[in-house]
Amino acid sequence: MPAFSYEALDAAGAPQRGxxxxxxxxxxxxxLRERGLVPLAVEPVTDATPGGxxxxxxxxxxxxxxxxxxxxxxxxxxxxxxxEESLAALSEQDAEPRTRAIVAQLRARVMEGRSxxxxxxxxxxxxxxxFRASVAAGESSGRLDHALSRLAxxxxxxxxxxxxxxxxxxxxxxxxxxxxxVAGGLLVYVVPQVVSVFQNLRQELPWATRxxxxxxxxxxxxxxxxxxxxxxxxxxGRLALRRDAVRATRDRWLLRVPLAGRLVRAADTARAAxxxxxxxxxxxxxxxxxxxxxxxxxxxxxxxxxxxxAARVREGGGFAxxxxxxxxxxxxxxxxxxxxxxxxxxxxxxxxxxxxxQREVEGLLGALVAVLGPAVILAVGALVLFIVxxxxxxxxxxxxxxx
Numbered sequence: 001m002p003a004f005s006y007e008a009l010d011a012a013g014a015p016q017r018g019x020x021x022x023x024x025x026x027x028x029x030x031x032l033r034e035r036g037l038v039p040l041a042v043e044p045v046t047d048a049t050p051g052g053x054x055x056x057x058x059x060x061x062x063x064x065x066x067x068x069x070x071x072x073x074x075x076x077x078x079x080x081x082x083x084e085e086s087l088a089a090l091s092e093q094d095a096e097p098r099t100r101a102i103v104a105q106l107r108a109r110v111m112e113g114r115s116x117x118x119x120x121x122x123x124x125x126x127x128x129x130x131f132r133a134s135v136a137a138g139e140s141s142g143r144l145d146h147a148l149s150r151l152a153x154x155x156x157x158x159x160x161x162x163x164x165x166x167x168x169x170x171x172x173x174x175x176x177x178x179x180x181x182v183a184g185g186l187l188v189y190v191v192p193q194v195v196s197v198f199q200n201l202r203q204e205l206p207w208a209t210r211x212x213x214x215x216x217x218x219x220x221x222x223x224x225x226x227x228x229x230x231x232x233x234x235x236x237g238r239l240a241l242r243r244d245a246v247r248a249t250r251d252r253w254l255l256r257v258p259l260a261g262r263l264v265r266a267a268d269t270a271r272a273a274x275x276x277x278x279x280x281x282x283x284x285x286x287x288x289x290x291x292x293x294x295x296x297x298x299x300x301x302x303x304x305x306x307x308x309x310a311a312r313v314r315e316g317g318g319f320a321x322x323x324x325x326x327x328x329x330x331x332x333x334x335x336x337x338x339x340x341x342x343x344x345x346x347x348x349x350x351x352x353x354x355x356x357x358q359r360e361v362e363g364l365l366g367a368l369v370a371v372l373g374p375a376v377i378l379a380v381g382a383l384v385l386f387i388v389x390x391x392x393x394x395x396x397x398x399x400x401x402x403x
Contacts (some may be wrong), residue, residue: 004028004044008037015040019091019100030032060125064101067155071132071376072147083144084110102126103199130275130292132306137283154278161267161358168365174373179380184219186387192218205394214392248300255301255328258388263364268297269333270357272306277350287314302328319346 004025008016013063015035022028025042032039060070069090076086087107090102102123109119117136120127127135129150191212205213225250240246255261272293279289290310305326312322321340323329333353340349 004042004233005097006039006041006043010038012034016021017097019097054195060101060123061102061127063155063159065096066126066131067152067159070105070148070152070155071101073294074152077145077148083116096365116144126161126315128296130279130296133284133288133292134279134282137279141283143283150278150281154274157274157354157358158271161270164362164365171369172342172376175373175376175380179376179383183380183383184223187216187343188223191391192220206390208386208390209394212387240256244300251299252301253300259364259368263301263361264299265328265330265369266360268299269304269329270354272297272302273337273350273357274354277347277354280347280350290319295299299328302326304380305329323339330357330360375393 003150004022005019006017006028010016019255020028020031022031029039036040072090073086076089081089085104087110091103091107105122106116106119110116117139120132120135134147134151135144138144156184164319169328176233192241194208208362216314241250251264254264275296276289277291280286280294282366287310288315292304294303294306294310297306305323307327308326309319313319317340320334323337324334333356336349336356337346338352340346343349359387
């Protein structure tokens with residue numbers, strides 16, 4: 001059954017927008033009148049529905065929206081509602097229009113006889129291979145609610161980690177931007193007007209004042225050129241990082257940087273361990289779960305190491321030992337995985353490893369903020385002190401000459 005986006009007026013004259021399902025646009029208008037709404041516009045939901053911003057295949061769901069969708073659907077499935085009724089309930093909620101449009105199309109595909117995993121496959125930008133594989137395993141095992149609940153937990157954990165990262169870096173970045181703007185304003189507009197007085201005296205200026213004048217001249221004459229070069233370098237850098245060889249070199253270098261390397265290792269290990277635990281709990285075969293988990297790892301050397309470990313497991317080797325050979329994964333996570341293999345509780349130990357690595361990421365981010373904030377403040381203070389001294393030193397010398 002097709003889905004239609006609509007704009008209508010309620011009894012009070014207030015505009016209403018949403019998505020509903022009907023056989024034809026005429027049927028959609030009839031359904032709106034039965035709800036007491038006056039239809040203004042009814043359009044079929046497609047990849048490029050105009051006016052409503054409903055482009056579910058081109059605008060992916062955010063991690064938070066994905067977590068909410070999985071959590072709500074898991075709750076309805078656990079309550080015993082049929083899948084079609086659960087999707088209908090979600091599509092009628094007062095949610096974000098893009099989510100309602102996607103859910104309405106999912107319900108239409110399910111009513112056509114497709115499985116939920118197959119319907120999710122039409123929205124690869126919103127539902128990745130891990131999500132679809134977990135749903136397919138849950139449908140085949142009859143534990144869809146459990147699989148969706150695990151996927152919601154995974155999405156919420158990723159959202160929490162991303163939020164922690166943003167909150168940790170927001171203050172240092174904002175402070176750096178403000179300090180750069182203030183320093184640039186001082187060097188371009190304030191310093192030239194002040195030091196021009198001393199230049200007219202035709203006396204030898206202190207080295208700090210001469211350096212400040214040179215800095216101000218360089219910023220004034222070459223500032224825009226420098227900004228253009230930085231922007232150009234950023235664009236070429238992004239283009240170069242599309243090549244796997246360049247990305248692998250960059251990622252391998254990042255792993256060698258003391259603090260950044262620990263952060264990357266912990267974050268990617270947490271992501272891979274949580275994905276493996278989710279897939280294993282959903283009933284996905286181990287080898288398929290390993291390959292899917294490798295695709296979620298962003299660091300290319302670690303991704304390759306995880307794929308090699310999957311090949312070793314296929315040959316009968318141990319998972320933890322294969323990961324240890326690369327030297328990329330934290331020892332704590334390897335010990336937990338090894339104990340899970342020996343005890344037959346690999347899924348539980350993977351969850352423990354994911355939680356341990358996420359705690360390490362949060363601790364490292366806290367340490368990073370504790371270092372970056374004062375460091376930026378000290379740098380700004382040192383710059384301001386230099387500017388003040390460069391201006392005051394000629395004044396002191398002028399007073400000595402007058403005396």
